[in-house]
Amino acid sequence: MTDKSVPTLYEWLGGIEALQRLTTRFYEHVKADPVLESVFAHMGGDHPAHVAAFLAEVLGGPDAYSRQHGGHAHMIRQHLHRHLEQAQRRRWVELLLQTADELAMPDDPEFRSALVGYLEWGSRLAVINSQPGATADADAPMPKWGWGEVKGPYTG
Template sequence: MSSTTETRIPTLYEWLGGAPALLRLTTRFYEHVKADPVLAPVFAHMGEDHPAHVAAFLGEVLGGPDAYSQHHGGHPHMIRQHLNRHLEQAQRRQWVGLLLQTADELGMPDDPEFRSALIGYLEWGSRLAVINSQAGAEVQEDAPMPAWGWGEVKGPYRG
């Protein structure tokens, strides 16, 4: 492509369908969580607004609006939600796997580039959550919001 005909690369947020798609994903995901023996105990205390908060966080991370930072306190707030929860690798793996299963169930984009980028963030973010949930973890008040993009592939597959 010449520089005059370059196609704008959508953000991951745009590619997956924006806020409505993320809210469908997180709402359905947390319905599944309630029946999951590994995850239900971790999330039993979460309020009905939890899926919307997670959708806003994921949306911001994946290139959408900064709604989570504006209304909930950004990455430091998310870190605070994990302090002293003592999450384990089995819970982390189950969370990632169930979220991806839910994305499949809902027919979210499954092209290799998008899924690679999404899995990259979910692996990184969930491992960070485990670290931040252990005794002695502290919140960096100036921790920036993660910003996740396409990574090595530089955009969606356009076969």
């Protein structure tokens, strides 16, 4: 049973507007980053909004990403055959957290611990799914990240 008096991570960070500001600014930084620019060189203009919707759903917000884009399986397919490396993954996480600081997003330890936990988990999964032979499970459930509890495709 969920305690309705405890906000979701999505609510705590300010909802979709805050996530859209975060991803928009983050991908502006990515375009100028020597480690990441080549990974996202062909990124469409709607990419930041898609990532914001994905993060919103993972962090307890509306299920717009699943309804409009196909959920976690779709996100996995976006990483297939991209051959991502650990250095790129680490820089992605580092730059996203720097951007969160730049935008004065919540920096309390509980929230940041949960956010970093998801970013580490999700980015490591992206690297795994980008390697040769990886496939996307069409039934992969959308991960749900909360205050110290996780429900996702590999957590039960």
